[in-house]
Amino acid sequence: MxxxxxxxxxxxxxxxxxxxxxxxxxxxxxxxxxxxxxxxxxxxxxxxxxxxxxxxxxxxxxxxxxxxxxxxxxxxxxxxxxxxxxxxxxxxxxxxxxxxxxxxxxxxxxxxxxxxxxxxxxxxxxxxxxxxxxxxxxxxxxxxxxxxxxxxxxxxxxxxxxxxxxxxxxxxxxxxxxxxxxxxxxxxxxxxxxxxxxxxxxxxxxxxxxxxxxxxxxxxxxxxxxxxxxxxxxxxxxxxxxxxxxxxxxxxxxxxxxxxxxxxxxxxxxxxxxxxxxxxxxxxxxxxxxxxxxxxxxxxxxxxxxxxxxxxxxxxxxxxxxxxxxxxxxxxxxxxxxxxxxxxxxxxxxxxxxxxxxxxxxxxxxxxxxxDVGDHVHAIRPIGWIVSGTASDGIVRVTNHRAETPDGENQLYSRFAYSTVTAPVPLPSGAADQAVDNQVAVIDTHGRWSQRPHIKLQVINTHRAESQHVATFAKPSEPGPTLTCVSLVRGAVEVRAVRVEPGGSCVALVVSGYAVPRRPAPGARVGLVSGVTALTGGGRTGHSVHLLASPFGAELEVPWCRFDSPAADQWYVVAVCLGGSTPTWPIFDADQAKVCWPDGSVDEL
The missing domain is CATH 1.50.10.20 (Glycosyltransferase)
Incomplete structure (x- = not known):
């Protein structure tokens, strides 16, 4: 019953x-x-x-x-x-x-x-x-x-x-x-x-x-x-x-x-x-x-x-x-x-x-x-979300391609992804080599990390979403380059592709994943794997640890991938995961702009 x-x-x-x-x-x-x-x-x-x-x-x-x-x-x-x-x-x-x-x-x-x-x-x-x-x-x-x-x-x-x-x-x-x-x-x-x-x-x-x-x-x-x-x-x-x-x-x-x-x-x-x-x-x-x-x-x-x-x-x-x-x-x-x-x-x-x-x-x-019975991926079109649930770990994730936070980055609305087992790092943006979670950010010559207060949805279907946002710098507030972002979602993995549009320049592009506490709080999920890997050349990966706490625990660890001196009109592609184990990563075919998944399926970027 x-x-x-x-x-x-x-x-x-x-x-x-x-x-x-x-x-x-x-x-x-x-x-x-x-x-x-x-x-x-x-x-x-x-x-x-x-x-x-x-x-x-x-x-x-x-x-x-x-x-x-x-x-x-x-x-x-x-x-x-x-x-x-x-x-x-x-x-x-x-x-x-x-x-x-x-x-x-x-x-x-x-x-x-x-x-x-x-x-x-x-x-x-x-x-x-x-x-x-x-x-x-x-x-x-x-x-x-x-x-x-x-x-x-x-x-x-x-x-x-x-x-x-x-x-x-x-x-x-x-x-x-x-x-x-x-x-x-x-x-x-x-x-x-x-x-x-x-x-x-x-x-x-x-x-x-x-x-x-x-x-x-x-x-x-x-x-x-x-x-x-x-x-x-x-x-x-x-x-x-x-x-x-x-x-x-x-x-x-x-x-x-x-x-x-x-x-x-x-x-x-x-x-x-x-x-x-x-x-x-x-x-x-x-x-x-x-x-x-x-x-x-x-x-x-x-x-x-x-x-x-x-x-x-x-x-x-x-x-x-x-x-x-x-x-x-x-x-x-x-x-x-x-x-x-x-x-x-x-x-x-x-x-x-x-x-x-x-x-x-x-x-x-x-x-x-x-x-409870299988994996599911679907889009909620009006709000720019792709929802992915996986039966093996019972986790639901949302990839986010729509937000309006006019006062600057808000970690509760502007992050690139959210889940049922993690919470965002309580900071508006990264600094130095410390990336916060689920951002697509550029770094300027002053070392400032961009924010994405306004996310404009372009296209969304069952498991693909595309949006644009103006990379915005705070203190003082000024616009940076426009970034086009595409997500392709299957299971516990999201392929996240970013292109810097012409007319702006930056020192680096950083794409980060989910924040997982090294010291989980009572009742929080343990054994979580949060990872980011580069699918195009030139990406350097690493982890940041924030000595902060979320409701899920303390010492928040964030994986990231950094591309130095990104060129305009070129796709920079990474894969992001959150789950109970490290997945088999997909492959990106740069010549045909296609993502090849481990199960043999193919998506065009």
């Missing part, structure tokens, strides 16, 4: 209950905040406490939606928090004490939540509360006195007229207004419609969105753009729009479901990765809205596999709290907006609990993912 994960719906319910109960010792007296240990986010500890409440309340909504009992009384606990958080008088008179971190007890101040008018981050948390209220309506909202309902509506109504940036945040506005409309509260349908139009403009194709028009692509395509769009329809009864969004979600799941390794690990790429199993929220949503292209058992295998991956590797700390990190705590993953409650967006990964025990996603036997 559960050959791959060993988990059922019961294990997911138990995880939800256990994680919610672990938060209670950190609650303020009225339950309106959880003041968790750890460094505050940029909005301050009061907002951090609201964030922990709101995002965990989202889990409560999913947990209670299809439940026939509430043995841990989540409904009553969170109802008290909703009342305290929206109490006009506040709770200063209720006193305090000292919190678990030794700081002055924040609960001694008013527990009333910051207003949406004055606090932008509260607009995000309001959306989580809105969905939580919608899903737990018969447990919480319907049982609240009218005075409490009025105060909650008043707080949520701060969204009316508030500014939301041109990004996934506009979905937070829209689901908040969908709930307000459903309970007869104030809402701005004209602004909702304006935001719906903008969010549609962020849609690329084949299910993928950018986070903002022309922006980057990452897991937010599922975190918010897919999940929240369908939940907006669920809350507003917009059935016509739901059909359109469901079709997009179906296409998204068809490709996103292949971005998980055989061990359940999601692709490590993009920002906000401390949200961990939030990455499967959109997959569950496909089952909720009958929009899954996958058999129910296959979808459950992928979703529960990802959740179990994190649970088994210490995502929940000694207090049962979600930490800042990937496996266990890894503070360098914190971003400026991340507070101790931020990781509880992982609640999105519990969305499948709205499906009752009788749903096929829970009753059908688990089915294997493609990587």
């Amino acid at each position: 559960n050959k791959y994960t060993g988990w059922t719906r019961a294990e997911l319910v138990e995880l939800a209950d256990r994680s919610l109960l672990a938060l209670r010792p950190w609650a303020t007296p009225g339950h309106a905040r959880f003041d968790l240990p750890g460094a505050a986010g940029q909005s301050g500890p009061i907002v951090d406490g609201l964030e922990a409440f709101a995002r965990s309340f989202l889990a409560v909504g999913f947990r209670l939606s299809a439940a026939d009992s509430d043995p841990h009384d989540h409904a009553s606990w969170y109802a008290h928090g909703l009342i305290a958080g929206t109490d006009r008088a506040g709770a200063a008179e209720r006193g305090g004490g000292a919190d678990r971190t030794g700081r002055a007890e924040l609960g001694a101040r008013a527990e009333r939540w910051p207003s949406l008018v004055d606090t932008p981050q509260a607009r995000v948390e309001a959306a989580a509360i809105a969905i939580g209220l919608h899903e737990s309506r018969r447990w919480i909202w319907d049982a609240l006195p009218s005075s409490a309902q009025e105060r909650i509506v008043e707080w949520l109504a701060g969204s009316v007229g508030a500014w939301y940036p041109e990004s996934n945040w506009q979905w937070f506005h829209n689901v908040t207004h969908a709930f307000l409309r459903s309970v007869g509260g104030p809402h701005d349908q004209a602004k909702v419609d304006e935001y719906l139009e903008y969010l549609d403009s962020c849609y690329l194709d084949e299910g993928w969105y950018t986070d903002g028009r022309g922006g980057n692509v990452d897991w937010y395509a599922g975190f918010v753009m897919q999940l929240f769009s369908l939940w907006y329809c669920r809350m507003s009864g917009d059935h016509e729009r739901q059909l359109r969004y469901a079709a997009r979600l179906k296409a998204y799941v068809a490709s996103a479901a292949d971005l998980f390794g055989a061990d359940g690990a999601p692709l490590y790429q993009g920002r906000s990765l401390v949200y961990r199993h939030a990455v499967v929220g959109a997959l569950w949503t496909a089952a909720v809205f009958d929009a899954s292209p996958l058999p129910p058992g296959r979808l459950r295998r992928t979703c529960l596999g990802a959740i179990k991956y994190f649970v088994d590797r210490g995502a929940y700390d000694e207090h049962g709290l979600l930490s800042q990190g990937w496996h266990d705590r890894f503070e360098p993953m914190r971003q400026s907006y991340s507070g101790p409650g931020s990781p509880y967006w992982a609640s999105l990964g519990l969305a499948g609990l709205v499906l009752p025990e009788s749903h096929p996603v829970w009753t059908e036997p688990e089915e294997p993912a493609p990587i």
Whole structure:
């Protein structure tokens, strides 16, 4: 029944209950905040406490939606928090004490939540509360006195007229207004419609969105753009729009479901990765809205596999709290907006609990993912990725030929490749003889290494992609030569060919591979082989070791190949691998510009 994960719906319910109960010792007296240990986010500890409440309340909504009992009384606990958080008088008179971190007890101040008018981050948390209220309506909202309902509506109504940036945040506005409309509260349908139009403009194709028009692509395509769009329809009864969004979600799941390794690990790429199993929220949503292209058992295998991956590797700390990190705590993953409650967006990964025990996603036997039974290579055309999974090692890799990072190289978006078992070196570019991972970079006469903030996709098919980028130098910022890059991918090997276009000059061209820690962290893959070899003459290979750490370990070793004084209009070709063993390398026929693979197949460059 559960050959791959060993988990059922019961294990997911138990995880939800256990994680919610672990938060209670950190609650303020009225339950309106959880003041968790750890460094505050940029909005301050009061907002951090609201964030922990709101995002965990989202889990409560999913947990209670299809439940026939509430043995841990989540409904009553969170109802008290909703009342305290929206109490006009506040709770200063209720006193305090000292919190678990030794700081002055924040609960001694008013527990009333910051207003949406004055606090932008509260607009995000309001959306989580809105969905939580919608899903737990018969447990919480319907049982609240009218005075409490009025105060909650008043707080949520701060969204009316508030500014939301041109990004996934506009979905937070829209689901908040969908709930307000459903309970007869104030809402701005004209602004909702304006935001719906903008969010549609962020849609690329084949299910993928950018986070903002022309922006980057990452897991937010599922975190918010897919999940929240369908939940907006669920809350507003917009059935016509739901059909359109469901079709997009179906296409998204068809490709996103292949971005998980055989061990359940999601692709490590993009920002906000401390949200961990939030990455499967959109997959569950496909089952909720009958929009899954996958058999129910296959979808459950992928979703529960990802959740179990994190649970088994210490995502929940000694207090049962979600930490800042990937496996266990890894503070360098914190971003400026991340507070101790931020990781509880992982609640999105519990969305499948709205499906009752009788749903096929829970009753059908688990089915294997493609990587469980064989190798697969395919392109996700709108976002310029080639995805390669290999059954022998269970690793998924992505070759990246599209990005827009206007402020310079961003290791989470601009690298040439990503995987489910490695993370990029946390540096923008190489220096001296120290190459960072997965770059195609030129070095100028000043010793500066180029970056690739803008990658323009040219052509992509099943296993071949071509792009161009202007090699950009920082400090001071100035453009260098244009580089044309071609990738040919088969199995664990990528052939990476580079041509320096006329009009620019450089001292050297460097092509690097994946960063593998010499000292793997607990739970990380061991025995990884990362290699680069030259397929055209004149290439010198070597390794750089960065005395830095990633969530996968420390002392990050990067293989590279260097070509000195590269000529214009000439192909420089290397092969890059990441896997469990050293592969048999392909051969490049320079006269015919063809790659000859060990299995006898041939690709034209």
